[in-house]
Amino acid sequence: MTIQTNEIRILDQILLVDLSAIHLWTARKKLKAEMLEGKIPPADLASLGSMRVIDPERLKPFEKIKRQAIKAVEECGVKFLGGYAVSQDKIQEVVDHLEALKTQFYDLKSSFLPNYDRWVSDWVNQGWEKVEWREAIRSSATPKAEVDAGLQFGYAACRVAPDGDKHLSSTLGGQVRGLADQLFAETADTAERLLETGLATRGHVTQNTLNTVRKMNAKLKGLMFLSSDVKGLSDHIEATLAALPTSGVVNGVQYGAVVTLISSLSTEESIKRLIKHLNIANGSDEVVAPAVEVQLPVQPPAPQEPVVEAVVNSEKAPVTLDALISELELATAPAEAIESPVAASPEPAPEPEVATPAEEAEPEPLPQAAGFWF
Template identity: 30%
Template sequence: METKTRITVLNHILALNLDVNIWSARKKLTPADFGSTHLPPEELASLGSKRICNPGDLRVFGTLKSRAVNMLDRHGVRFLGGWGVPEKVADEIVKELVDIQKEFFAAKDDFLIRYDEVVQDWIKQHPGWEKLIGSSTVSAEYVRSRMGFKWQIFKLAAPEKNSVKKGLKEEVNKLGGTLFDEISKVATDTWNCCYAGKVKVTHKALSPLRSIHKKLNGLSFIDPRVLPITDLLQIAFDKVPSRGFIRGADLLMLQGVVSLLRQPTLLMEHGQKILDGNTAEDLLEGLVAVPTISKTKSVSERITLKSIPQPVTQQQINSHGLW
């Protein structure tokens, strides 16, 4: 059964490797940089590095790399040192990467035009250390060769021989758990930023949940328990009024949903319950309960995950056509 699962998943997923190089603007310190100063032997301590350029002038490149990584995290799941992305959205992903790449190359050209000026400004900011910095400068062409933004996309095919397919099979079999773990991290950030301690929120608080929904929907082929969770989220969105603040029972429901998303094991259990015949509507209503307690407590303090976690009896998961 696992072999069929592997083949089915690989029919829908592409492996993407992001390769971004950013010049560090650092050179290794050497004993010669300190003249006659007595230094400890290398076996005892090693020298660090020196900056030959203001790191602030290079910050834009780190920002652009982070944008690319965040975009890939929204669409894909970590896989084989890069990302596994749905083949059906590959064009959309490449378009966004191309846009970021153009900004990266434009920033690179601008930096290289100003390179000599940037280095001289850095030297002026550190009087008394001109020789230390100046002796380590490199040419603009060298810097150009150390900066790049590219990616590679692969269509994977499972090898036929059992002796060589084990590693890939293990990685594919971990994709479901990896996906639920990633959702948990995003949901925890969402809770802390948007829902913790709140008695009302705006519709902006739905944005990270919609991103989670989009990611799960795109990767639903990875695990049969994923699609039921996307249904549960959509039902939650449909229950929220289209205008005004979200508060009261609606906010309590969303807080319960986010609390569920933060717990990978619980999330998988709920997905399985829907596969086993429970409706997403019933599980959504059962996520939270509002006990009769002091009205002075905040909505978030009154959240109780109802009847969870309950031990789940080990059973064969229905493939629902995925294998």
């Protein structure tokens, strides 16, 4: 299997940024048994089998700059091939930031090296309990030239292209296919850290937390070309954020919406479930019916007054015996045999049906929605 066209298209839109050339000097030396003299040194001097040869506070500014460099790339890039895949639309912004940090790093180094020997001496004379510990620090001090070589700030940005060999290109294609999942994993990691601050039980959310969510979504938005799922997720987050105020504390129903959103982003599995629901919702043009559709019962027709036909009693002529016998013969004779010039009397109108009163009528059962009982 060779690399696919869509994977090549993704490679065309990213650059690989490598920060492995940022080196810090640890100021630690291996702790030897003879340095202890039967007593364990304090934690600020020695830990994990190594001993500090200078005050660690002197190195924290270098560590901070390295963290800022990593943050600058992680805010818009995703881990890839030992470095970070950054959109070509963001690469210049990232490079400008790294260049500024590089300048700060070497300015700091220029002020650190001239003071190095003095700071080592200050650390030796810190007032450690045992003389042997002070001697151990002095004898273990790293030469200034090695410190100079150990403090470096470098980075690289380059394009990644598949090789002509099908097998080699397929291995690269697999790495490209995993970029979207890696992006979701990093999103989940950020959301999980927010929940660990007690967000779900705090009762309110600050703009600092919302800014973290906004940065999270900005990263997703900048890498939407990795997958249509990334775009759908980003659109959902943006719609949720758009309904929130941009200043002040958020609470009430809006706070609940934020907690729900962050919770749904806190694991890779929950992100994929959310994306699945979004895809289903966006893939249907039909109006979603309510969970329970209640139909009003059909009202029975209003009872009508029975139509009573008045019978007018009129005097009849006396009936003779011959006439009575004649009528009886006509009643018992077959229908087809009857031929009478006398017109047949009209049949009486059928008795009108009287509607059952409402209180006596049995009501129709309400329609039952699936899973609901009335």
